[in-house]
Amino acid sequence: MNQLLDRLKSWLGPLILVLAAAAAYAKIFYDHATYNPPEVATLRLCHWQLEPGFRESIDELIKRYEELYFQRTGKRINLVQIPINGRVYPQYVNCGLIGGVAPDLIQMGRGDTTINPSYIARFFEPITDPLMEPNPYNAGASLADVPWKQTFFDDMRGNYEPTLLQYYAAPFTRSSLRFFYNKDLFRTITGHDNPPSTFADLQEFFRKVEAYNLLHGARISPISGSAYQLSQLSQTLGLPFRADLVLEHDMNFDGRVDKLEAFLAYRKGGWDFSSPALEAMLRCLTEVASQFQPGWQAALRDDALFNFLQQRSVMITSGSWDAVVIPRLSEGKFEVGVFATPVPMDHPEYGRYVRGPRNEAGTPGGIGFGINARSPHKEIAMDFTRFCTSQAQNEWFCSEMGWTPVVKGAKASEAVIPFQPITEGFSGEFDMDLSPEVALKGGGMRVSVIAGRVPVEEYSSEMNRVLERTAEDGFERTLQQNADRIRNTQRLFAGSLAASVFCDESAPSRKKIEERATALLLDEHRDAVFRTLGAAGSPEPAKEDVE
Amino acid sequence: MRAKPITWHNVRSHWTVFLLPIPTLALVALFSYIPAAGAITHSFFRWDGAFIEEFVGFLNFRRLLGVPSLWTPVLLAVLAAYCALLTTGSRVQRVWLILAAIATAVSLVVLGLDAWKSGEPSALGGVWWFGLPLLASGIATRAGSATARSWGVGGIYATLLVACIFYLTAVRGYGDALFWMSFQLIFILIIANLFKMWPSIFTAVCIHRLKSDRAQYLYRVLFVIPMIIPTMVMLLVWKFFYDPNVGPLNELLRAMHLDTLLSWLDSAVFRTGAFSDPFRPAWLAEPSLIVPALIFWGFPWVGVVGVLIYLAGLQNISGEIYEAAELDGISWWGKFVYLELPLIMTQIRLNLILMIIGTFQAFGLQLILLGPEGGPGNKGLTPGLYMFYVGFSQQEYGYACAIGLSLFVIILMLTIINHRFIRVQK
Numbered sequence: 018m019n020q021l022l023d024r025l026k027s028w029l030g031p032l033i034l035v036l037a038a039a040a041a042y043a044k045i046f047y048d049h050a051t052y053n054p055p056e057v058a059t060l061r062l063c064h065w066q067l068e069p070g071f072r073e074s075i076d077e078l079i080k081r082y083e084e085l086y087f088q089r090t091g092k093r094i095n096l097v098q099i100p101i102n103g104r105v106y107p108q109y110v111n112c113g114l115i116g117g118v119a120p121d122l123i124q125m126g127r128g129d130t131t132i133n134p135s136y137i138a139r140f141f142e143p144i145t146d147p148l149m150e151p152n153p154y155n156a157g158a159s160l161a162d163v164p165w166k167q168t169f170f171d172d173m174r175g176n177y178e179p180t181l182l183q184y185y186a187a188p189f190t191r192s193s194l195r196f197f198y199n200k201d202l203f204r205t206i207t208g209h210d211n212p213p214s215t216f217a218d219l220q221e222f223f224r225k226v227e228a229y230n231l232l233h234g235a236r237i238s239p240i241s242g243s244a245y246q247l248s249q250l251s252q253t254l255g256l257p258f259r260a261d262l263v264l265e266h267d268m269n270f271d272g273r274v275d276k277l278e279a280f281l282a283y284r285k286g287g288w289d290f291s292s293p294a295l296e297a298m299l300r301c302l303t304e305v306a307s308q309f310q311p312g313w314q315a316a317l318r319d320d321a322l323f324n325f326l327q328q329r330s331v332m333i334t335s336g337s338w339d340a341v342v343i344p345r346l347s348e349g350k351f352e353v354g355v356f357a358t359p360v361p362m363d364h365p366e367y368g369r370y371v372r373g374p375r376n377e378a379g380t381p382g383g384i385g386f387g388i389n390a391r392s393p394h395k396e397i398a399m400d401f402t403r404f405c406t407s408q409a410q411n412e413w414f415c416s417e418m419g420w421t422p423v424v425k426g427a428k429a430s431e432a433v434i435p436f437q438p439i440t441e442g443f444s445g446e447f448d449m450d451l452s453p454e455v456a457l458k459g460g461g462m463r464v465s466v467i468a469g470r471v472p473v474e475e476y477s478s479e480m481n482r483v484l485e486r487t488a489e490d491g492f493e494r495t496l497q498q499n500a501d502r503i504r505n506t507q508r509l510f511a512g513s514l515a516a517s518v519f520c521d522e523s524a525p526s527r528k529k530i531e532e533r534a535t536a537l538l539l540d541e542h543r544d545a546v547f548r549t550l551g552a553a554g555s556p557e558p559a560k561e562d563v564e
Numbered sequence: 565m566r567a568k569p570i571t572w573h574n575v576r577s578h579w580t581v582f583l584l585p586i587p588t589l590a591l592v593a594l595f596s597y598i599p600a601a602g603a604i605t606h607s608f609f610r611w612d613g614a615f616i617e618e619f620v621g622f623l624n625f626r627r628l629l630g631v632p633s634l635w636t637p638v639l640l641a642v643l644a645a646y647c648a649l650l651t652t653g654s655r656v657q658r659v660w661l662i663l664a665a666i667a668t669a670v671s672l673v674v675l676g677l678d679a680w681k682s683g684e685p686s687a688l689g690g691v692w693w694f695g696l697p698l699l700a701s702g703i704a705t706r707a708g709s710a711t712a713r714s715w716g717v718g719g720i721y722a723t724l725l726v727a728c729i730f731y732l733t734a735v736r737g738y739g740d741a742l743f744w745m746s747f748q749l750i751f752i753l754i755i756a757n758l759f760k761m762w763p764s765i766f767t768a769v770c771i772h773r774l775k776s777d778r779a780q781y782l783y784r785v786l787f788v789i790p791m792i793i794p795t796m797v798m799l800l801v802w803k804f805f806y807d808p809n810v811g812p813l814n815e816l817l818r819a820m821h822l823d824t825l826l827s828w829l830d831s832a833v834f835r836t837g838a839f840s841d842p843f844r845p846a847w848l849a850e851p852s853l854i855v856p857a858l859i860f861w862g863f864p865w866v867g868v869v870g871v872l873i874y875l876a877g878l879q880n881i882s883g884e885i886y887e888a889a890e891l892d893g894i895s896w897w898g899k900f901v902y903l904e905l906p907l908i909m910t911q912i913r914l915n916l917i918l919m920i921i922g923t924f925q926a927f928g929l930q931l932i933l934l935g936p937e938g939g940p941g942n943k944g945l946t947p948g949l950y951m952f953y954v955g956f957s958q959q960e961y962g963y964a965c966a967i968g969l970s971l972f973v974i975i976l977m978l979t980i981i982n983h984r985f986i987r988v989q990k
Binding site for chain 2: 107108111112114115129130133136139236310311312313314315316320324453454457458460461462464465468469470471483486490497501505
């Protein structure tokens, strides 16, 4: 008996291991059989929207679509959403797409593979042709016979991929940035209800908060901030400072100065980090960020929101996506108001560089899902996108989220009225990250400068040193990337042309391919001109020459 | 017992034994060696990880390590050092030295050709500056007098040292400055980690000296339990600990009235502005506080694995040695210094190697806490994090492979130095 017990004891360990492995396998097979039976198509959808309510609303859309699909076809499908933290989303998507295991529907806009046209052309399915047809889910509505493309507020102009001459993602919403403020606290401190409409008003408000704190021994900060809020202020408050730079150096009149144009302008001596406009922009941002709560540099987006809800700050910057969330969270505690960021046109120093607020009329629709070209269920993915961007579903989704709808005729909730786009002012981008080193160094130093830890002049001279050392390499690298993109796109066009020659009905028409190939040649020519100019170190050409 | 060579007869008669390691070897090759070989190959390519794959020769290394004119003096001095060492050591060691010398000479020729092709005549400039002293030292090593020979060998090593210093000074201007900047943090962390190893050693000795076996067992179990806590949880706990507004560290400093002292020190001595009024230092967001925060990380620095490894070493010490030492009237401190410490040197060396490798490869902690740029002022940028940034954010996988390969060579050299200079007395 003892011998038997000893034997059992010696086999107990391996036995537990075998049983555990068997149980794990059984669970995997059971789950697979339950949730992924072979007859059920499973689609995955990934995004980085972790705002409260987004996942629930997407789940509801999925549920509605699954039911509808079953009623229409008699087949079951399983749509699974994968929310990923924004910080690791680029790596997740890049690895997934390159490795061929990415989800079927992918939110575009983060990670090189969803931004860089050469990757988009390779990894995503264009939706240009379906966009020209009416959206079947608009049947019975006023948009029933309107091509899908024209059902969007901007006719999808903002989502057009000009390099590839294609559309790849249909947006779900559009957004704008504003200041939210605690009306009760604001009234207590200032004695009135009018939010700041000019930069001088904003400065006056900062002074009043300081006086209030001194008088009452309080520790209220004017603005609740974090690096997330700072990036928003960099857009609303920082971008107008670059208006003159964009107007001066935009050689091909596309409304933005890209890396190549910025390099040529730099070589000509048109700008560097010591340019008065750029230094003034940093000083202005530093002045506003000095009104954030102490330790804001370490705070996350949620920490800043928590700080605002705890009434330790009077204001917070955020976007239209929080139009319902913030008032809901502050319900019963205080009343919330919204106002546009005042730009310092009236300021004696900054006013010289600012021509107006940031224009939002051209802001494209956001949260667009691209269809993975390797997905085995591209048709279903396309159909789901159509379903989500139909008038009824977009209205329901945006009212649920408190967001601004993108489909014409879809009613916006009252909460998003203050978020209507600003149609005056300036819009344009100036890409200063001429090399990865500039981007990395600048990204690391910018918060320190704006937090007042590093003087603006020190930042400028350090960044100028990096620029001087790496700008030329960066220029060469950008040209190389453009050449890669053009080469890859040409290969794709060659494939499409061959398919159209051999009467593949799904292939784009020969005329369309030729149009796109011509545009690509123009791109190639432009880069050749830039390469010559960059190599020769000759002065910037007249805009007409480049055109 | 001397190991016998494996004969064909042995394989045939005990083939089942030889079959057993095959799955392990196959998996190790599949998941470790083949990717490593792929990384070495791709370091010579411009590769975006997807479809752009273009052979670029040494371009990635030139971008990372600077122009060949910087490398040639170091390689030349290394070659001379190999030649000088040829007169010493066993036959096997001499064969290895000859092979290494040939590899270095080939590298020099390849570099020279590469520089010549790319029209870089200055590549050979360093040869004259460093070649002449090396030649003179080499001639001296062949002289009849022992003093002249030792001066010659000394001259070669001194030139090697100067060449290395010259390289490390100049590479920041001509190579990838960010990569070399990232080593600053690594060296600070390695020095700090050398001190942070001691609490684990002391803890292991304390447990080992417990009289009761039961108590010893209990402590061992207590040290194993934290191992089941996921690293991510520990990371979040520490992140909360450092939180400027609600974190316990600032509360603790305030409760101990150290806030006044730190604020005074900052305003009078350091002048970083990190400890302003109100006292809410952002430990992971102030450039001047990031490095101290990373050093303080994990306080009281009692590593679970480290303690268990030291304990295993301590348990191997025979009781007779203790008895003999006690008869000699050894104190508790003497027991530690003259008995336990020398006898667990194998374990200390192992932990040292693991620590150096771990510190050089570190990037996860910095990525999650500070972001891919290494936080404000890039103060938390490590070579591993830079490699990650270049690969996964910039899609330059070929260049990231070159960084990885360079990092591998540096770690290998440090491990060899560690192995050679930290002697274990049995």
